[in-house]
Every structure is written in structure tokens, then in C-alpha cells.
Amino acid sequence: ITYYKNIELVITEENSKAVNNDLEIDATKFNYNKSKNIINAKGNVKIHNKKENYFIYSDSATYLKNEEKFFTKNNSKAINEGITIFADNFLYNKKTNVLKKNRNEKIDDKVENYKIFAEDVTYQKNQDLIFTKGETESIIQSEYIFNSSDVVLDRNLKNLKSNNYSTLKDNNSNFYKASSFTYFYENKFLKAKNLEVISNLDNSKKDQFYYDSA
Numbered sequence: 001i002t003y004y005k006n007i008e009l010v011i012t013e014e015n016s017k018a019v020n021n022d023l024e025i026d027a028t029k030f031n032y033n034k035s036k037n038i039i040n041a042k043g044n045v046k047i048h049n050k051k052e053n054y055f056i057y058s059d060s061a062t063y064l065k066n067e068e069k070f071f072t073k074n075n076s077k078a079i080n081e082g083i084t085i086f087a088d089n090f091l092y093n094k095k096t097n098v099l100k101k102n103r104n105e106k107i108d109d110k111v112e113n114y115k116i117f118a119e120d121v122t123y124q125k126n127q128d129l130i131f132t133k134g135e136t137e138s139i140i141q142s143e144y145i146f147n148s149s150d151v152v153l154d155r156n157l158k159n160l161k162s163n164n165y166s167t168l169k170d171n172n173s174n175f176y177k178a179s180s181f182t183y184f185y186e187n188k189f190l191k192a193k194n195l196e197v198i199s200n201l202d203n204s205k206k207d208q209f210y211y212d213s214a
Contacts (some may be wrong), residue, residue, distance in 0.1 A: 008034040016041075021053035023094075025063065039063040045072070049094065053127065055079045056092060068094035070120050076101070078123075082111030085123065099123040112155065114185065115139045128155035134164075143171045148181075158186040174199050 010032040018025040018032075018039060028043025040062050047056040047063075047070060057079075058072035059096045070092040078085040078092070078099055086108070087101035100122045107116040107123075107130065116139075118132035130153040138146040138153075138160055148166035153159070161182040168176040168183075168190075178192035194212060 010034065018066075022049065024048040024050065027061070037065040039065065042172075047072075047092075051098060053080065056090060058090070070094070080125065083123075084110075084111055085121070086109045086192075087121075087198075097125045099125065109155075112158070112185070113141045114153075116153065127152070130155070140183065141188075144183070145169050146181075146183070149153070157184075159184045164205070 004011075010030070011099055012030040012032075012114070015026065015029045016027055018030060018041075024047070025041055026038065026044070026046040026048075027041035029041070031040040031042075032038070033040075033109060035211040040060070043060075044059045045056075045058045045061045047061065048054070051177065052109040055078065056070065056076070058076040061070055061072045063070050072090040072092070074088060076087050077091045078090065084107075085099065085101065085105070089102060091100045091108065092098075093100075105121050105147045105175035107114075107121065109115070116130065116132065118134060118136040122131045123129075124131075124187035130151075132149075134153040135147075135149050138151060140160065141148065146160065146162075146166060146168050148162040149197050150166045151160060151162045154161075159182055161180075163180045166178050166181050168178075168181070170176075175198040176190075176192070177194075177196040181192040181195075182189060183190050
């Protein structure tokens, strides 16, 4: 450990750990600015929120202690209660328990059995809500593939929904188009507006149906 008192800077190297009440940060190197109360961690970073049982991993991270915010960079991964979230970068607000991420993002929930792919995602852990912005692909129970945008997944109500144009393909060669939808994945029940259904999609004899609402 090296402490530069004149500039209030602490530098550590080789398998360092910072501990603060319900929070632990492990990394290869730390750079701690005492006057600004900012920690920069580099190399195999692991952040453990013991109170929420939340783990975040990345190549590097910055912790703004006064604001209780984390910024991670490169190869970021968050794990909590069966959900694994992958992204290049994270912004995690410890006060509000909200995780925002961007670039190359994937959510893999092995408990509820779904995957979500999107470029911009926010996870509000206290409400168990996942919001996406822009184009989104959702794979539900390895049976249903939704392509939509601006999707909301509610883990409490166990539904996936979007108010935008969406398509759905299932494992039985059925293809659906809708102007908006809500899918209750526990009961496998779909509600949709302006629903068009094409059955036997992979066969020469296709059936096509249209419903204003279903």
C-alpha cells in the first residue's frame, strides 16, 4: 500500500479488498482518492452487495462512495437470485437498487426460463421490473421468440409486454404479428391487439387469421 498524504491518494496492488458495512470490493489494484471519496478498481473486479446478495463482476470499476454509484467497464456481469445480466458497461445505483446497462446486453433468467437481448436495459430490482429501449428479442421457455421494442418484463406478475409492433414465432411453426401484446409466461396466455396469425408457417398449406383483439 502506498499513501500520498499531500494529495490524499491511496494506491494498492495485488489482490486488494475494500470493505464497508454491507459492501465488499475485490480487485487486483485500487486507487482511492480520500478527498473525493472515489475508488477506482482494476483487474478481476468483484463487487458484493451483501445486504441484497448481489454480485457484479467487471474488468474495471469506479465507485463514487458519496453518491453510492458504481460504473463498470468491459466484460461486466451481474448475478442476483437466478438472473445473470451481461453487458459491456454497467451503472449501478446502490441507493435505488437500479442497474442500467448498455452495449451487447443479455439477461438470462434460469429460474423463470427466459432470455432477453437488447442494447439498452434497466433493471429495477426492488420492483422486479426490467425495461428495454429499442429493438428487443425475448426467448421465453425456449419455445417462443418475441421480436419487439421498448419491452417491459414484470417478474412479479410474470408477464412480458410491449405497446409497439411485435412478432412472435413458436415451436409449432405458428407466426404472430400484433400492434401490441402482453404475454403471461407462467400461464402461457397471450393478449394482443390487431393480431394476425399464420399457422403451419413452414408448410405449403398455410392458414391465416386476423383478430382486432385477442
